[in-house]
Amino acid sequence: MTEVKSLPVTTKESEAKQQFPCLLCGQAAVTTGLYFPSPTSPIAPPEGKVRVILYGLCDDCFGQYKKLLPTIETLIEQQMMATLKQMRQTSMSS
Numbered sequence: 001m002t003e004v005k006s007l008p009v010t011t012k013e014s015e016a017k018q019q020f021p022c023l024l025c026g027q028a029a030v031t032t033g034l035y036f037p038s039p040t041s042p043i044a045p046p047e048g049k050v051r052v053i054l055y056g057l058c059d060d061c062f063g064q065y066k067k068l069l070p071t072i073e074t075l076i077e078q079q080m081m082a083t084l085k086q087m088r089q090t091s092m093s094s
């Protein structure tokens, strides 16, 4: 048995982690967006399931939201595929 002592987590740090950075530039996000991959998307959910991806946008990027939407979707798909690939590799090696 290992004795569990209080974890060294400060409130400020855990609060900061909950806040999304801007997906495009990394600034503090002011808006949270939702992305629903379409059936033709490479990260489309399995049939009958719904996949929702949350992302943050800062004020500047949100101002150009419509123009940036294709970029946003591509970025999300790339990140998601990288995450899925990593998860597969991790489960295979263990």
Ligand SMILES: [Zn+2]
Pocket (backbone or CB within 6 Å): 022, 023, 024, 025, 026, 027, 057, 058, 059, 060, 061, 062
């Ligand atoms: Zn931004």
